[in-house]
Amino acid sequence: MEMAVAVLSTLTSNVVPKLAAVLEKRNEQLKGLEGDIRFMKIELEMISGAMELQLSQKQRSSPVQIRSMAEFRDLAHDIEDCLDRFLPCAACEGEPPASIRDPRRFADKIKKLKAQLEAAKKRKVDYDVNGSQASGATEEMDTEELVEMADDPVGIEKPKQEILDLLEGGEQEKLCVVSIVGFGGSGKTALAWEVYHCTQVSWRFGRRAWAVASKHKDAKGILTAILEGLRSEEEPAMAQDVPGLQQHIRNHLKAARCLIVIDDIRKQLWNAIKPIFSVETRSRILVTTSIQSVANACSSGHGYVYSMKTLSAEHSKDLLNKKVFVGGCSPDMEEGSTAIVDKCDGLPLALVSVAKVLQGENMLTGACCQEISQNLGERTDKNKNGDFTQLRQVLMSSYSSxxxxxxxxxxxxxxxxxxxxxxxxxxxxxxxxxxxxxxxxxxxxxxxxxxxxxxxxxxxxxxxxxxxxxxxxxxxxxxxxxxxxxxxxxMLHKSRSSNFITAFGASNSSNFRHLVIQNHKKGTKAPPDMNDHLSIPVNGGHSWTSVMRFTKKSSSSDERKQLRPRSLTVFGSAGDAVSGLSNCELLRVLDLNECDDLKDEHLKCIYKLLHLKYLSLGRTVCNLSRKMERLHCLETLDLRKTMIETLPVQVLRLPHLAHLFGKVKLELPIKLCAEDILKQILPRETKLETLAGFITDKNYAFPQLMCLLKRLRKVKIWCEPTSTDCNLRLLSEAIQKFVLADMVTGVGSRSLSLHLNNYSEDLLHHLDNTAGYLSSLKLHGKLTRFPQFVLSLCGLKELCLILTNLKGSDLSNLLKLRNLLYLKLVGVDHLNDLHINRGDLSSLRRLCLVVETPEFPRIGEGALLTLTSLQLLCQGLVGLCGIELGWFIELQEVALDSMVNTETIQDWENAAKKHPRRPKVLLLKRVDQAETGSTVKYVATEGPSIFQKKRNIEQFQSTSTYEVQPNLKQLKF
Structure with missing residues (x-):
């Protein structure tokens, strides 16, 4: 019900402004309709408000309520469709409105919709929708997580020891607050419970208290619970006011070393109780929360934040074996249990919930496990046998909160x-x-x-x-x-039930707002691995071609079955589905970025999608039609994965185009001179903000064009060897104007990326005396010296030098950038010739060094005191290379190449444990250039670590191809 209300509320919030805009167009076309439109506007607002009020009562909805809400949702869809079909572009704010398309049909449709809305409203009253309840039962959320996981914990020893170490870390005489943060059901409470009851804690802390914050509305309740845990059996219990409770707790903290655990803390409660804890104390506080900012607030100062990790695939299977497959997992069950592990994604509460279902099966087979894993979302929502009660409560709480x-x-x-x-x-x-x-x-x-x-x-x-x-x-x-x-x-199950998202070809898919195609093959069943997303049903579905045929045959607007999606997204092959794109005339988003069988001919009629705002194309597209200029509403055009080399100039005339991505040249008419071309391209000011990017060659048009784009915020340029001296001069002038644009105000965010070539020195020579405002600069290509114009840029926060052929001794000038926050150096040789001393790069927060040989700058004590992230990405890294982590007092993370050896990882882990802030040690995987199209790229991985078996490390290092599956937290070979 909550998801349906959100969908309806979003719809009404989109429709109501459009109705208001219609009311402003007081002309003959709307004569007699003003009252009807105003009626629908008010009704939609009232419906949305009533649904929100019903949701706030937290009562289970009756079938009548659900059906009524669905009726109003469909009516909101109809009204939105009507407005989109008949009204001009809504994005043209402040421009003279065009006439309504076919005003007579528009008037007829509005009157019909009004009648339908009145009928739905009458039915709501007749059937007492607001007063009817299924059982009057409420779904109260028990915010204390599943502690029963601690009865037979799996994989908890390592995190428990880490929490114990954190409780003993820091200054012994200072208050330390350790926050455990993570998604609901990840085992935060179970971990805190294990720590609270372990022998080591009972030895170290004379008094302990456990309190659940979600059970108390104010500070008095939580303070009473804390005091109840701290007081001894000899102390009499008595009712006290807040000041009295605070004083008694302070007395206990002075008399003994105490551990206070507060489960599910809220920021308001923490702010209320924080003042009672003296900074000068050996006591410790352990809190759990699902909100990162709350964890940060609780642990600010001398505390630590511990992020919960989900269970590995191995530990997930161990948990299932202990609760279900006690006698071992048969070959038939192996595949089924693996499917469950994949779906539960290492979430302990999900695994325990599924285990309860499996325990109730008469005959447990691999097929049974597969079926449960494939319908986990639906089972969690329906919760027929109560096995998913706590899991559903956690998920609904995350949503309804x-x-x-x-x-x-x-x-x-x-x-x-x-x-x-x-x-x-x-x-x-x-x-x-x-x-x-x-x-x-x-x-x-x-x-x-x-x-x-x-x-x-x-x-x-x-x-x-x-x-x-x-x-x-x-x-x-x-x-x-x-x-x-x-x-x-x-969420996917809820989206389906609310007519929000479904698979293309699914039954009644024409009524859904968002369609998804994943490896579509006409007449074939979706493979099992698609069932976890949006598979195509075998029965009850219909193919795209059949829908198109039905649409074309029907001439009457009343009989015609319209396709109503606002977005279409393709993953993998689309099959025959892409042949009728133009029939989805109300599309706003067409995302074909990952479609691998799209052809140029499929896009011939794409210009008919007049409402399209977002268009992304995949790697099989080679050309764009000049008719693209008819996509009046287009805001984002993403060509980065395509094979398109030239872009028709007509595309740049789109009045609402704000973001253009790709690597293209301008396709210019030969007979026209540059000035005439520019007049035709930009007859008025454009809204283009992102141009990433263009190839500049001997053609003069692009540099001149860049000078005219006043709203540009992000520019990416590839300089080809064919660039002439005149062209480079024009380009340098365009760059100068770009960086000077925000010089007066000094606000905003401007980014420039230059892929240089053999002519780079000439271009940089023109820029040497340039002073301006730029927040991000990336230089990629060979240089003979450090570019001087970098030092003249105000507001520079991010600098990337990639394969510039510079050496460490050439980079001494960059140490003068006192406001720089982020620095990335790729392929710099002899970095040990660069000396960073106290006062250099005094604002730097993140430093990333990607090198082939383990040579790093010499960093002196007292330097880089603000550094929070240090990335040393070198496959041949051995040991600490003379770097003293303790000097970086604000350090939060260290990132290493995932291919470094086991001993080196352990060295960095040990050094991190000795650091006062105990930074995380991360492993990043280098991605093959052929996969990304870029020179150097690293992605996150939870690959090898010192806690894995050595044989896995050795296998990882000897394998040439590998894949990381984040949901399994392991490496798949």
């Missing part, structure tokens, strides 16, 4: 389920799609853009541990992320 349904956070979470389970998705890809879909609601449109709001929503989901960050970029921003597998499956 998000802000009210109108907030796009819930919609954002639902939307992530269209990406395949277990496969990381790009953060930028997601936020641009959300913006194009209209799922972003800005309170202050002139202050923040859609992408900023979408990025903020994603950050909050990451902060709440619902979405996991996978890869992080040079500037510490998340590049790729993924949802927990069990949450993904639960």
């Amino acid at each position: 998000l802000p009210d349904p109108v907030n796009p956070l819930r919609t954002c979470l639902l939307y992530t389920s269209l990406f395949p389970d277990g496969r990381p998705f790009s953060r930028n890809r997601l936020i641009r799609r959300l913006s194009a879909e209209g799922y972003i609601q800005r309170k202050h449109p002139r202050v923040r853009g859609d992408l900023d709001v979408a990025d903020e929503n994603l950050k909050e989901l990451i902060d709440r541990s619902i979405i996991r960050p996978i890869d992080v970029s040079n500037n510490a921003k998340v590049k790729t992320c993924r949802t927990h597998s069990i949450m993904h499956q639960f």
Whole structure:
């Protein structure tokens, strides 16, 4: 019900502004319709409010309520479809509105929709929808996690010892707060429970107290629970006010070394009770939470944050064996148990829940295990036998704890389920799609853009541990992320039941807002590994071709079965599905980035998708039609994976195009001179912000064009050897204007990436005296000296020098960049000739060094005091190479190449344990150049570590091809 309310609320929030815009167009076309439109606007707002009120009561919805809500959701879909079909571009704010397309049909449709809305409203009253309840039962969430996992713990010894070490770490006479943070059901409470009851803790702490914060509404309740645990049996219990409770707890903390465990802490409660704990104490506090920012707040100062890790595949199977396959796992069961392990993704609560189901089966077979794993999301939601009660409560709590349904956070979470389970998705890809879909609601449109709001929503989901960050970029921003597998499956099931997301070809798919195709083959069943995402059903479905045929045959708008999706996403092959793209006339997002059988001819009629805002094409596309200029609403065009080499100039005329990605040249008419071309390309100011990127050669048009794009924020340029001196001069002038644009205000974020060639020295010579404002600069290509213009850039926060042929002795000038936060050096030889002393790079937060030989800068004591991340990516790294981790007092993580030997990993692990902040030691995997198209790229992996068996390390190092599966937390060979 909650998901359906979120979908309906999002719909109404999109439809209501459009209805308001219609009311502003007071002309003859709307004569007699104003009252009807105003009625629908008010009704939609009231419906959304009523649904939110119903949801806030936390009562189980009756079948009548569910059916009524579905009816209003479908009506909201119909109204949105009507407005999209008949109204002009909604993005043209401030421009003269075009006439409504076919005003007579529009008027007829509006009257019919009004009648349907009134009928639905009457039915809601007649059947007492608001008062009817299924049983009056409520779904109260028991926020204390599954402690029964501690009865027979698996894989808990290592994290328990790490927590014990953290409790003993830091200054002994200072208060230390250790926060355990992780997704619901990951075993935070079970781990804290094990620590609390272990013999080692009872020896070290004279008094202990356990309190569950979620059971108390205010500070008095939680303080009473803490005092109850600390007081001895001889002390009488008595009711006290808050000051009295605080004083008694302080007395206990002075008299003995105490351990206080607070489960499921909330920030408000922590702020209320924090003042009672003196900084000067040997006592320790252990808290659990699912919110990263709460963990950071609790452990600020002398504390530590411990991020929960999910169980490995080996430990997951051990847990199943102990609870289900006590006598061992037969060959028939092996494949089924592996499928369950994959789906549960190392989440202990999910594994325990599935184990309960398996224990109740009369005849347990491998096929039974496969069936349970394939329908885990549906089983968790329906929870027929109560085996999934706690798991469902945890998942629903994670969802319902998000802000009210109108907030796009819930919609954002639902939307992530269209990406395949277990496969990381790009953060930028997601936020641009959300913006194009209209799922972003800005309170202050002139202050923040859609992408900023979408990025903020994603950050909050990451902060709440619902979405996991996978890869992080040079500037510490998340590049790729993924949802927990069990949450993904639960959201996917809810999305299906709310007509939000489904597989193309599924029954009634024309009523869904978002369609997904994954390795579509006409007339064949989807392979088993697709069932965890959006497979194509064998029975009850229909092919794309049959839908298209039916659509074309029907001439009447009432009889015609319209395809209503707002997005279509393809993973793998699309088969015959791509042949009728133009029939999805209301598409806003067409994501073919991972489609591997798309042909140029399939895109011939793409210009008919007049509402398209986001278009991404895959590696099999070679050309773009000049008719692309008809895609009036297009905002994002992603050609990075394509084979397209030239771009029609008509594309740059699109009035709303803001982000263009690829590596292309401009296709220019031969007969026209450059000035005439520019007049035709840019008859008015464009909205282009991202141009990443263009190849500049002997053609003069691109540098001149770049000078005219006033809104550019991010530019990526490849300089080809065919560039002439005149062209390089024009290009340098364009770059100078680009970096000077924000010089006055000194605000904003501007990024420049230059892939240089043999003419780089000439280009950099033109830029030597350039002073301007730039936040990010990347230089890729051979240089003979450190570019002087870098030192003249104000606001430079990120600098990347990739394969520049510079040596360590050439880089002394970069030490003068006192405001630099992020530095990445790739392929620099003799780095040990670079000396970093106290005061150099005094603001640096992240340092990444990618080298072939283990030579690193000589860093003196007192230097880089603000450094939080140190990445030393060298396959031949041996030992610590003379680096003293203790000198970096703010260090939080160290990243190494995953191919380094076991002894080196252990050396860094040991050094990290001695560091006051105990930084994490991460392993990054180097990706083959052929896979990425880039020179050097590393991705996150939880590959070999000192805790794995040595034979696995040796096998890893001797294997030429390997794959990391994040959901299994192991290496697959």
